[in-house]
Amino acid sequence: MKSKIIITFIGVFLGVTIFTLVGFAGPSTAILIPGTIGDNPLFQEDIKGAKEAAEIAGLKEPKVVEGGDDYASYEKKLISLAATNQYDILVTFTDSMADSIVKVANMFPEQKFILVYGDIHLATEEIPPNLFSSKFRSEDQGYLAGYFAGLVTKSNLPNANEELKIGIMMPDIYPAWNDILIPAYEHGAKAVDPNIEVIQSVLGSWVDVSKGAQAAKMQFAQGVDIILLLTGSACMGAVDEAKVEGKYIIGFNTNIIHLEPDVILGCVLINNREEVKNILLRAYKNTLPFGTEEVVGAKEGVVSFTFDDPNYKQRVPEEIQIAMLECYKRLQNGEINPLGD
Amino acid sequence: MGNNVKSYLEMREITKTYRTYDHAVVVALKGANLRVRKGTVHAVLGENGAGKTTLMEILAGVLKKDSGTIYFKGQKLEVENASQAFAQGIGMVHQRLSLIEDFTVAENIVLGIEPTNRLGIINLEQIEKKVSKFFQESGFALEASGIVNTLSIGQRQKVEIMRALYRGADLLILDEPTSALTEQEVQDLFRLINVFKKQGKTIIFITHKIEEVLDIADELTVLRKGRTIGEGQIKDFSKKEIIQMIMGEPISLRIERIPLRKGKILLSVRDLSVSSNGNLERVKNISFDLKEGEITAIAGVSGNGQKELVEAIFGLRLPATGKILVNSKDITNLLPRGRREMGISYIPEDRMNLGSSLKSSLMENVIVDKYYKPPFSERGWRQIDLCKKYAEKLVSNYNIKIPDVDCCVGTLSGGNIQRVIIARELTTDFTILIAQEPTMGLDLGSIKYVYNLLLEMRNEGKTILLLTSDMDEIINLSDRILVMYRGEIVANLDNNLKPITKEEIGEYMLGIKRQNHIELLG
Amino acid sequence: MIIPLIDSVIYTMLAATTPVVLAALGVMFTNFSGMFNIALEGMMLVSAFFSVFVVDITSNLWLGMIAGIGAATILGLSIFFICHYFHAEIFIVGMGANLIATGLTTFMAVQLKGSSSLIFENVPKLRRIAIPIIENIPILRGLSGHYVIDYLAIAISVICYILVFYTPYGYHLRTIGKDEWVAKTLGISITKHQFISYLWCGFLCGLGGAVLSLPVGVFLGGPVGMANGRGWLAIAVLCLGQENPLNILAAALFIGATSALSDLLQVTTSLSPRLLMALPFAAALIAIVFYMAKEHKTSLGIKI
Numbered sequence A: 001m002k003s004k005i006i007i008t009f010i011g012v013f014l015g016v017t018i019f020t021l022v023g024f025a026g027p028s029t030a031i032l033i034p035g036t037i038g039d040n041p042l043f044q045e046d047i048k049g050a051k052e053a054a055e056i057a058g059l060k061e062p063k064v065v066e067g068g069d070d071y072a073s074y075e076k077k078l079i080s081l082a083a084t085n086q087y088d089i090l091v092t093f094t095d096s097m098a099d100s101i102v103k104v105a106n107m108f109p110e111q112k113f114i115l116v117y118g119d120i121h122l123a124t125e126e127i128p129p130n131l132f133s134s135k136f137r138s139e140d141q142g143y144l145a146g147y148f149a150g151l152v153t154k155s156n157l158p159n160a161n162e163e164l165k166i167g168i169m170m171p172d173i174y175p176a177w178n179d180i181l182i183p184a185y186e187h188g189a190k191a192v193d194p195n196i197e198v199i200q201s202v203l204g205s206w207v208d209v210s211k212g213a214q215a216a217k218m219q220f221a222q223g224v225d226i227i228l229l230l231t232g233s234a235c236m237g238a239v240d241e242a243k244v245e246g247k248y249i250i251g252f253n254t255n256i257i258h259l260e261p262d263v264i265l266g267c268v269l270i271n272n273r274e275e276v277k278n279i280l281l282r283a284y285k286n287t288l289p290f291g292t293e294e295v296v297g298a299k300e301g302v303v304s305f306t307f308d309d310p311n312y313k314q315r316v317p318e319e320i321q322i323a324m325l326e327c328y329k330r331l332q333n334g335e336i337n338p339l340g341d
Numbered sequence B: 001m002g003n004n005v006k007s008y009l010e011m012r013e014i015t016k017t018y019r020t021y022d023h024a025v026v027v028a029l030k031g032a033n034l035r036v037r038k039g040t041v042h043a044v045l046g047e048n049g050a051g052k053t054t055l056m057e058i059l060a061g062v063l064k065k066d067s068g069t070i071y072f073k074g075q076k077l078e079v080e081n082a083s084q085a086f087a088q089g090i091g092m093v094h095q096r097l098s099l100i101e102d103f104t105v106a107e108n109i110v111l112g113i114e115p116t117n118r119l120g121i122i123n124l125e126q127i128e129k130k131v132s133k134f135f136q137e138s139g140f141a142l143e144a145s146g147i148v149n150t151l152s153i154g155q156r157q158k159v160e161i162m163r164a165l166y167r168g169a170d171l172l173i174l175d176e177p178t179s180a181l182t183e184q185e186v187q188d189l190f191r192l193i194n195v196f197k198k199q200g201k202t203i204i205f206i207t208h209k210i211e212e213v214l215d216i217a218d219e220l221t222v223l224r225k226g227r228t229i230g231e232g233q234i235k236d237f238s239k240k241e242i243i244q245m246i247m248g249e250p251i252s253l254r255i256e257r258i259p260l261r262k263g264k265i266l267l268s269v270r271d272l273s274v275s276s277n278g279n280l281e282r283v284k285n286i287s288f289d290l291k292e293g294e295i296t297a298i299a300g301v302s303g304n305g306q307k308e309l310v311e312a313i314f315g316l317r318l319p320a321t322g323k324i325l326v327n328s329k330d331i332t333n334l335l336p337r338g339r340r341e342m343g344i345s346y347i348p349e350d351r352m353n354l355g356s357s358l359k360s361s362l363m364e365n366v367i368v369d370k371y372y373k374p375p376f377s378e379r380g381w382r383q384i385d386l387c388k389k390y391a392e393k394l395v396s397n398y399n400i401k402i403p404d405v406d407c408c409v410g411t412l413s414g415g416n417i418q419r420v421i422i423a424r425e426l427t428t429d430f431t432i433l434i435a436q437e438p439t440m441g442l443d444l445g446s447i448k449y450v451y452n453l454l455l456e457m458r459n460e461g462k463t464i465l466l467l468t469s470d471m472d473e474i475i476n477l478s479d480r481i482l483v484m485y486r487g488e489i490v491a492n493l494d495n496n497l498k499p500i501t502k503e504e505i506g507e508y509m510l511g512i513k514r515q516n517h518i519e520l521l522g
Numbered sequence C: 001m002i003i004p005l006i007d008s009v010i011y012t013m014l015a016a017t018t019p020v021v022l023a024a025l026g027v028m029f030t031n032f033s034g035m036f037n038i039a040l041e042g043m044m045l046v047s048a049f050f051s052v053f054v055v056d057i058t059s060n061l062w063l064g065m066i067a068g069i070g071a072a073t074i075l076g077l078s079i080f081f082i083c084h085y086f087h088a089e090i091f092i093v094g095m096g097a098n099l100i101a102t103g104l105t106t107f108m109a110v111q112l113k114g115s116s117s118l119i120f121e122n123v124p125k126l127r128r129i130a131i132p133i134i135e136n137i138p139i140l141r142g143l144s145g146h147y148v149i150d151y152l153a154i155a156i157s158v159i160c161y162i163l164v165f166y167t168p169y170g171y172h173l174r175t176i177g178k179d180e181w182v183a184k185t186l187g188i189s190i191t192k193h194q195f196i197s198y199l200w201c202g203f204l205c206g207l208g209g210a211v212l213s214l215p216v217g218v219f220l221g222g223p224v225g226m227a228n229g230r231g232w233l234a235i236a237v238l239c240l241g242q243e244n245p246l247n248i249l250a251a252a253l254f255i256g257a258t259s260a261l262s263d264l265l266q267v268t269t270s271l272s273p274r275l276l277m278a279l280p281f282a283a284a285l286i287a288i289v290f291y292m293a294k295e296h297k298t299s300l301g302i303k304i
């Protein structure tokens, strides 16, 4: 009886292993998603970009491996992908993978690696020759959002109040946000009026929607009339609260204006789909400078704003729209240093 | 068939097998018979584990029988649960008291049949009035609004009896009601029973005390190992014959106690005052010493501070003032484990809650005071095999009836639980034993065994503090008797100089007499 | 400036209290019956999922609420039956139920929309109900504008109080909680009451889960899930409130107040957000420690 169970287990185990190995055979690009694809629109865009690149280059569709919720397993998954020796290029994302990718790149010098929107300098001073890294200028995002928030809080939009206070809400604490994004947001706002004050809330959860609503309520009571929501679905509670209280919201990374057009006035965007596509196409043409790092932002058109959204065009006053375009141009030209001098 | 039954109650060929989750099987009843006539007091007797409680709980609907038939008032009786039995007029006062301690007396009495208004809401005041009235009509003095945990065991017993009567019981089952009662309380109870008898009620009475049987019962039934082995009229038997029937051999509780030379002081209590939970001062400035080779009894009507005194000595309650010294070391601030390590051993009165863990196995129960010490634990590892052997040794030494040592103690009969506690407390390296009702619920054979053990320990030079409601036990066993009245020691009597009589102690207990300071020093 | 802040502290406190007090009352019933249910987190999560899911299909909030309650009750009753018929250890089954709830809701969400977070557009959302006069009084204003379930939660606490202390049902339940043996000797059915207590727990946790998802029309799954530890806080609240539903309400309000305070201090001071986020949990822990110390002293007969 017992031996039967053991045999069944071994059978299932072997079956799964063989299935995964066979499943991996074929495409020459593999993508490791550090997290779940489902709740992250950014990752969904990344995958679309990679698929488009493969299509244009006439290659097989890239293999996508979802890391899941177990952070500790990402590195192991990356190693096993490299060890199969079946892919020419391995792609992964975010700061959190910087350490792992450098380590694995050193382990497998023959294998090529790409890290998108992750700061490789968190892990090493010397970029391994088989690794290419591309990083977004999140300060550009922060500055654009801050400038917009500043314009709105000073405007005579129906729900903008007298007080010069704007908010920012995030699900958790990250050094990259604290050191770059939030200061840039503040700078952007102060460029509109140096008296503007930024109030921030940390929810301590990515998914606790009620907490998002309650934190927003506190901010509104403090006199805040517009909040930038940094990713994390928990912040959705703030959208709802803003609707009830008659306040405004700025979205982050993806365009969410359609969810509540009266409340969400604009969103800072990153065009990661184009960026991933671009990088991979260059890699397929062997023009990608491995061993180096690229930093992209507003100048390259990767960071932008919902300038073309019909709701934005309809609801946001003409002069603010013009001022935003102006600001974006100056960012692109390098006339503005988003982190101040 | 039911028609030719003459008796008021007849139980025929009742069998009952207990099965526990770990599949141990205990056959408690193997075809027991019981016939009870209306308007009599019927004693059900038998050694520990004979099946008395099981038989009665089947009758009261708490347990289900495996087979057999019951006729009650000429009709076949089939009850699913206790409330159906109540509805038939069968009320039981259980060996293990079944009152909710933080409820009031009135709440406990109506529990399960609470009257409500049209909205389904209970009016407590009304209930208390109703219960008070019922108490008055039955000539019974008890505060209906009192909380049960402030009552003595005897009073609680009365509450249970009243509950059965309140529900209109015609047949009242009393399972060892007297084991924790003082003589006075027993007399009160008997008076009550006689009143019931006059009212035409029938009483089934379980006890291990033969004198009580001779006193109050009209008829008897004797069980042994789950079978009925004797029945008849009390007047047809002598005391000796009854004992012989119960135990299978003649037993006498007479013991030889030779006075010893006084040894050194082991425990001294100095100016001790203790308060109850309600902040009433229950022990007032008491001092005494316990010496080697001496059994000291504390006598007193229950509720005069004995409980609080013992709890303070063992560390279950912090004293308000005063000191407790063992071998001249101050232990006033030690926890119970620390006190055990100073050589104190304790047999508590409440065997179900304080004395044992009913949901743990016998093995766990007997090593609970020493599992952390070698040889039971070596370098932090428990020595399971050794613990088991140890437990098995105790089971055979103390004749505990249990299928194996992994069975949980809750499945044992009342007397057997008591044996487990005694086995644990006497099998340690103690020098001071606090024994509270040590023979509660034990059959004669076991009582004799415990008496001999206690004397043996005393002769080895240990000291024993004995608290018991049984006067004969005090007079037979103790070298010295302290009498407590209203939280103070009012008499210090030397039982070796000249034998003390029950009457003498009684006068001190009731506060009629009191020794002066010089006499108190002994 | 200060008045609106007080308003929103009171408002937030009440809002944060609702799911916790509902779950705590639910576990109170199971605690009375001697089958302590720790699967509150899981029951709230399935309710949060199914209520918003059904609202999305039917566009009817009441149906959604009923679906949430139903789902939580089914989960609760499965725990009850597994423990009752197979004599399984209640804590292990409860842990399992929590895990299953997380897995099941996340799985279904991913199947539905390809994401563990369901953000429904155009679903009807629970509306806030203003209390006519109070809504215009400063400070008291915080009492107005809550969801129907928030008001219900307070009413239910009072009803539970009456039920527990003034009805035969409550007496029987408390009897079982204090001593099953007594219940048995009086013919009070323990199994029946355990079953009913799980119905209660399902109903209350169901409401508590619905109030998380219905106001926003969103369900968020994943390893922690949108219940975000409220089920565990509820158990802490039960420790503080013991067997009195009104004390439980008070304890939950205390936890709600610390949560509101942590939000307030984040926006008004520069204290570390990390520290402030832990405030409700730390407060619960400290309160329990103090409570236990007090209990311990009373049991030793010390005056306090």
Ligand SMILES: Nc1ncnc2c1ncn2[C@@H]1O[C@H](COP(=O)(O)OP(=O)(O)OP(=O)(O)O)[C@@H](O)[C@H]1O
Binding pocket: B018, B019, B020, B026, B027, B028, B046, B047, B048, B049, B050, B051, B052, B053, B054, B055, B095, B401, B402, B410, B411, B412, B413, B414, B415, B416, B441
């Ligand atoms: N719940 C139970 N589970 C298993 N065995 C049990 C249970 N209750 C009693 N027994 C066993 O059944 C037998 C009869 O027990 P019972 O309680 O009827 O004895 P008793 O005659 O009342 O003894 P005592 O005088 O000690 O009270 C004992 O051997 C006991 O161990």
Ligand SMILES: [Mg+2]
Binding pocket: B052, B053, B054, B095, B175, B413, B414, B415
């Ligand atoms: Mg018995």
